[in-house]
Amino acid sequence: MSGLSFAFASPAILGALILLPAIWWLLRLTPPHPRAEVFPPLRILATILKREETPARSPWWLTLLRMALAALVILAIANPMFNPRTNTLSSSGPLVLLIDNSWATASDWERRVQTADALIDDADAKGIPVSIAFTAEQSNDTTPGAATAARDKLHAINSRPLVPDRQRATQAIEAALNGTQPGTIAFLSDGVESKDKDDILNQLAALKPNELRLIQGDGSDVLAIIGANNAANDMTVTATRLNGSSPLRLGLTALDNQGRPIAAGSLNFSSGQTVATGSIAAPFEMRNDFARISIDRHASASTVHLLDDGFKRRRVALLSGQSADEFQPILSPLYYIQRALQPYADLIQPNSADLAKSIPELLAGNPSVIIMADVGRLPQESYGPLQQWIQNGGTLVRFAGPRLAAAPAEDPLVPVTLRQGERTFGGALSWAEPQPLADFPAFGPFAGMPKPANVLVKRQVLAEPTPDLAERTWASLADGTPLVTEQQMKAGRIVLFHVSAEPQWSDLPISGDFVEMLRRIVQLSRSGGVTTGNNAPKTSEAMPPYRLLTAKGALTSEAGNARPLEPNNKGTIAANFDNPPGLYGSEEGFVALNVLPDGAQLKPLDASTTSLSVAQEGLIGGEAWSAKPILFTMAFLVLLADSLIVLFMNGAFPRLRKSARTAATGAAMLLLAVSVATFLHPGNASADDSKPGDDTIFSRLDKTHLAYVVTGESEVDHISERGLAGLSDFLTYRTTLEPGPPVGLDPTKDELAFYPIIYWPISATAPMPSNDAINRIDAYMRNGGTVLFDTRDAIDTMGDNTTPSPNGQRLQAILANLDIPALEPVPKGHVLTKSFYLLSSFPGRYADSPLWIEARQDTRGDGNAVTSADGVTPIMITGNDFAGAWAIGDNGSPLLPTVPPDETQREYAYRTGVNIMMYMLTGNYKADQVHIPDILERLGQ
Known part of the structure; x- marks a missing residue:
């Protein structure tokens, strides 16, 4: 039966409908089971009264319900089919089947095979030859032949993870027909335009068929992931769909290299939307383990997005030569680097300012890039691991600054040999003006970038000329001096910016070109992270097929006829017959080639572009559907x-309600018992979180304490303790500061952050400080603390600076392992000269040695210091034996005489100590212009 809009698959079963009257009669004679009520007196009456009893009949509405149940079962067994297939073929020529077996057909390939089978059966019934071609096959034998041969070809082909090449298949059909006019051309399309303005229907119409049919599905399952971005906080995934008529919610799953799901997300299409973006939230470490993204419950090559090493966000470690000011962050050397790289990389900073600890900690995190902003000397034990890390593929980026300018020229972690000091443009002693940048060379990562405009360089470190300097210069100034240089170290590289990372030396850090330059350098690094082990990556010119993608979205090791992928073509090549989608390379490194390029959008095939009438049909199983499941479901509901x-008529529900009440009472009792048990067994009280040593910490925080380094020599340590005690008493008498008792420190054990300044008397006969002690002192200075080194040798040198004293040699040995800036004697007008007293010199027990501090970055034309620095000097050096002049006995009298004996000199030594302490506690406060009138008044001007 096929003449109606529906047909029965088993029409003979409908004959059972004539039994419905008999079923009616039987149901009327079968009453429901009566409900029994036991009443003893009725038993007596039953034995006395005898009468003829007739059975009660079931209610009519119950009988009608049961009749409907029987009818539904009979109709369901007959299997009514709606919209059965009724199409026929034209017999005026061969049947031509053009079948898309692309990635978009993977979800409904079986239905497409059934549809093609039905057309081949129709052709076989009429004796029509069949020509069959597939658009995702590299070659096709399209010669018209018997239906049996066409059916064999059909069942030997599967869907492919490729974009269809319809033009090639059409040309093969045209050559095989050789002018023969086809009767029917049936194009089983995936419904997607294979290219912009796809004219496949015009090409088929040019063959002049008697009938042209376009057969395709509804496109509801045609989806594709067209992009994935590893953002700062999550993974963003972009997908497109063919049919956007209804809203759609999709689940996203991220899998690792072993195919294990490790994270999930979602993506939502609203009604009418064909492109949507979703996200997968996961930590950075987990996101870097993503190997592919898939759409849940949609198994095809397009719903799997392969990821390679280029997708991973780089881990960038940041190190600075000085601590950041929380109140003035824009003065920090790392501020502009952080702002530039934060959208593109995951930035990490050490927990400790001690480079001996922070560098191994950062290397343990396997960063791809390490950026050092004005770091001069490193701990000696750090050079080996850093060099090994670079050789294994790490990228070290360094920025210049005062510390690097003062560092030794033989630094192995600098790409070029640097001249000592720095070059200044536009200063009082320079005829040169600030220099702009030159055009970027054609090689290097900055190739193609326009020359930065409005960027001037006022200061730089210079490189010694070498024959290969030009080849290793990525950027330079207009006068030809290098701005960015690079050196390869096996698999890694060292990059040096010859200016600082803040705008003090140049305008580059506040320009947009700075962001792009850093981003390009970071992209050059090894994405998977680098360790210090012996795992240097291997490279190859051509990447062989490693894992290929099937039409169902699974990875397989079968390479087939796939050819190696050229790395240089990665940016332009698309998936094709020679390079199907998959991973190319090896386990050590690979690139991903997906079905669709990033940003592609799915567009439906336009059937209105051809002048020939096109009959559009759906796939078998799409429009036709069976009502059997619905009828059986309705029959079950009627039976229920x-x-x-x-049950209701037999009085079962009252008993059920009573049982429900009993169950509810039991549940309530159980809940009450659990609550009581919880109340009677409370959780254990939290443990005492107090830590040992808190009393000591609070005692150091309640007052300001002066501290000194314990040298191990009793006489030296006694003078240091009594000297700081004398200065503390002087501060109490002359200022509002009331320091606590002096504290002796062991730098390897004690916490140094409690003290604004640490006095370190240098003794050549004392044990040499350990590397741990020096590293902790270095970290203390980086975090804003100041160390006052006192060699106490002014009387020994007597003005001879050519030959250092033994104490001076010991100081040189200590400073050789410290990253210190350039030094200068306290200049005229410095804050130290006016922080409390007005001073022109800084005597101690001796008066011949200057007080050395960090050199200022800028000077006025008259040589006076410009007090625009925000912090205080991290280091002071003197030989005047300050503690010897401050030291007092128990009765308050001086322990040591001044040289020469002069109580006025001792008074000025105390004033020097007061100025140093006020400078430590108030910074450049006294450099403010508001104090100028008072200072001039005190000077008598």
Whole structure:
């Protein structure tokens, strides 16, 4: 039966409908089971009264319900089919089947095979030859032949993870027909335009068929992931779909290299939307383990997005030569680097300012890039691991600054040999003006970038000329001096910016070109992270097929006829017959080639572009559908209703309600018992979180304490303790500061952050400080603390600076392992000269040695210091034996005489100590212009 809009698959079963009257009669004679009520007196009456009893009949509505149940079962067994297939073929020529077996057909390939089978059966019934071609096959034998041969070809082909090449298949059909006019051309399309303005229907119409049919599905399952971005906080995934008529919610799953799901997300299409973006939230470490992204419950090559090493966000470690000011962050050397790289990389900073600890800690995190902003000397034990890390593929980026300018020229972690000091443009002693940048060379990562405009360089470190300097210069100034240089170290590289990372030396850090330059350098690094082990990556010119993608979205090791992928073509090549989608390379490194390029959008095939009438049909199983499941479901519901009615008539529900009440009472009792048990067994009280040593910490925080380094020599340590005690008393008498007792420190054990300044008397006969002690002192200075080194040798040198004293040699040995800036004697007008007292010199027990501090970055034309620095000097050096002049006995009298004996010199030594302490506690406060009138008044001007 096929003449109606629906047909029965088993029409003979409908004959059972004539039995419905008999079923009616039987149901009327079968009453429901009566409900029994036991009453003893009725038993007596039953034995006395005898009469003829007739059975009660079931209610008419119950009988009608059961009749409907029987009818539904009979109709369901007959299997009514709606919209059965009724199409026929034209017999005026061969049947031509053009079948898309692309990635978009993977979800409904079986239905497409059934549809093609049905067309081949129709052709076989009429004796029509069949020509069959597939658009995702590299070659096709399209010669018209018997239906049996066409059916064999059909069942030997599967869907492919490729974009269809319809033009090639059409040309093969045209050559095989050789002018023969086809009767029917049936194009089983995936419904997607294979290219912009796809004219496949015009090409088929040019063959002049008697009938042209376009057969395709509804496109509801045609989806594709067209992009994935590893953002700062999550992974963003972009997908496109063909049919956007209804809203759609999709689940996203991220899998690792072993195919294990490790994170999930979602993506939502609203009604009418064909492109949507979703996200997968996961930590950075987990996101870097993503190997592919897939759409849940949609298994095809397009719903799997392969990821390679280029997708991973780089881990960038940041190190600075000085601590950041929380109140003035824009003065920090790392501020502009952080702002530039934060959208593109995951930035990490050490927990400790001690480079001996922070560098191994950063290397343990396997960063791809390490950026050092004005770091001069490193701990000696750090050079080996850093060099090994670079050789294994790490990228070290360094920025210049005062510390690097003062560092030794033989630094192995600098790409070029640097001249000592720095070059200044536009200063009082320079005829040169600030220099702009030159055009970027054609090689290097900055090739193609326009020359930065409005960027001037005022200061730089210079490189010694070498024959290969030009080849290793990525950027330079207009006068030809290098701005960015590079050196290869096996698999890694060292990059040096010859200016600082803040705008003090140049305008580059506040320009947009700075962001792009850093981003390009970071992209050059090894994405998977680098360790210090012996795992240097291997490279190859051509990447062989490693894992290929199937049409169902699974990875397989079968390479087939796939050819190696050229790395240089990665940016332009698309998936094709020679390079199907998959991973190319090896386990050590690979690139991903996906079905669709990033940003592609799915567009439906336009059937209105051809002048020939096109009959559009759906796939078998798409429009035709069976009502059998619906009828059986309705019959079950009617049976369930009948059963409930019978139970109700027999009085079962009152008992059920009583049972429900009993169950609810039991549940309430159980809940109450659990609550009581919880109340009677409370959780254990939290443990005492107090830590040992808190009393000591609080005692150091309640007052300001002066501290000194314990040298191990009793006489030296006694003078240091009594000297700081004398200065503390002087501060109490002359200022509002009331320091606590002096504290002796062991730098290897004690916490140094409690003290604004640490006095370190240098003794050549004392044990040499350990590397741990020096590293902790270095970290203390980086975090804003100041160390006052006192060699106490002014009387020994007597003005001879050519030959250092033994104490001076010991100081040189200590400073050789410290990253210190350039030094200068306290200049005229410095804050130290006016922080409390007005001073022109800084005597101690001796008066011949200057007080050395960090050199200022800028000077006025008259040589006076410009007090625009925000912090205080991290280091002071003197030989005047300050503690010897400050030291007092128990009765308050001086322990040591001044040289020469002069109590006025001792008074000025105390004033020097007061100025140093006020400078430590208030910084450049006294450099403010508001103090100028008072200072001039005190000077008598």
